[in-house]
Amino acid sequence: MNDHKFLNAVGNISDEYLLEALSYRERNKMVKYFSKVAAAILAVMALTGFALNAFMPVFARSLPFVGNAFAFIQDRLHTGGAYSNYAFKIGDKVTDNGLTITMSEAYCDGVNLYVSFIVESETAFDTWTTDEYIKGQLNYNGTMYIESTEGLKSLNDFGLTGLEGKFTDAFTFVGVKSFSLTGDTFPDKFMLDMKINSVSLITGKADKEYVKGDWHFAPSINVNSGDVVTYEINKEANGHTIDKVVVTPIYVTIYTSYPDIYGDTTSYEVQAYTDGYADEDISSQGEYGRTSGITQIPRVRVNNDLHIYVVNGPTLGEDGLACGTQKISKEHAIVSADITIDK
Template identity: 30%
Template sequence: MDDLNNIKLPDNIDSLTANAISRGEKYKKKKTVYRKVLTTSLSICLVLTLGMTSFGASAKVMDFAGNVFEELKEIVGLRGGNEATKAINETVIDNKVSLTLQEVLCDEYGVYVSFVVRSEKPFSNTKDTQLLLYDDYAKVSFNNVNLDNGGKAGIEGKFIDKNTFIGVESYLFKDLKGEVPKNFDLDINIGAIALNTVHDNNIVRGNWKFSVPVSLNGEGVKVITPSIKHNNISIRKVTLSKLNTFMEIEMPSGLKEQEVSLFTDKGVEIDGISTEINESNSKALIKKRFKGIPDDTDSLIINFGAKGNIEVNIK
């Protein structure tokens, strides 16, 4: 205790004590502020990360994990299985809309492409079976001519939820000259996608570009030349491709507006897609394109209204 009594205290002990307390309070305040800043920064970082992954990651890991061609087999009229398809799985995102090119299928008549479309903004009408595309162009590496989309303005398919559409687009070779090589590249450029309406405020503009390898596979394609004539109407050729049924029908020019519908022997009506009419020497050559036919079809019934039916055996 004597030693403690001999300790000399500074004369300004009171002011030093006050300063020490003040420094302690300032340190505590700084530490509190630092913790608040750190917590806020981490929160912002977490929000940004979640914001980026909420759409970005989902665009790469699609909600739809199935095969588009197989899922839409009956809707698009795919003949046979999808064994001949080539997997691509390439995704392009622009203006909060992701477009994934899943697979390509090719025969002598065209390239058929399956897509998965996801939009951060919900689609306006999920009951439609077509998603409109604008500025939709496709070219092949062996020719500089734009491919024909077959009379359709978009992707045919269905919605699987309010933000996701799956569908198939056809690009036909009808305007190309020469043979289609075994292997080539397909370039697709899409400039706008409608959120299921034609109103401008629901059209998303962007730049969705793809360049993908394609292999020709004509397995299963069948050409029939029945030479059947009925009431001055002749069936010159029937072609069964992967996703289409093409018909060439000759009739007098006066009958060129004759309605033509197509049924299978099982009573299934095949939807028509497009019609071309070429006239020469008082005769009209009608080129009709229908969807593909079911696998269990044995014959096709071509209906000409009051002019009757013509049945074509395809087996």
């Protein structure tokens, strides 16, 4: 697969922020000025909010004191997905070596798992770079698994080593991490076992300075599949099959299978187009095994009609931009499919 598709997926981050929020430290300063009566009222509201959080998705909440990291940063994320409409609060907090990490919320649509975090440091983060993309990431090292009745499975993070999000000030970062099971679907209920053992304090210089510690999270998560639609395709030609397309509020995922890519086969590639994007191949990232793979597209980029082509890369020719057009992809497709996705 072409590397530029993956880079496009993680590099297309909007710099427009539609939501404004006070930092953790600023909120603490303001609370000190409230009267005892106001503080008592706030305490009651906070308890009420906590009770509601256990059972209500983020979009149904109206209390201003409920933490909603997804809502704070979702307009900055490259997928543009409305995570906060579907996420449930976790709120687990661990402090070690001057860093407090809160696992704020989680949303699993069965294909991908998205987890939001708030990272607060006693030492200021060094946001030395002017690159907005680099400033929108916080790197860490750790291990991620899920455990269910199906056993223990390792999570795939698409090769990214950090959280995607934004700094609210020099001491606080709010971000999201996405995971998959490398082409498999998540069980309906599972435990996420995530251990973070170091976090970078220097943005853009992840290999230079890390704060080491032990931040362990193990929440129970239920899959929210109410807004997930599966389109069975099962079109095959010459051993290549477009199996199905799964549409969630965040991603459109194309499942394909093919002859062993390490054998004497074609240079397999999946290309996708949609109305309104002219001749732009909108397939952005994926995971590919020996005989099956998935190709993902942010949901916001797909209009009603989706056109999928499995091609042999070298047959597209050396004619510059023309080799990336839908017309050329269609002419050279090993197998193709056209579907209409309901809004």
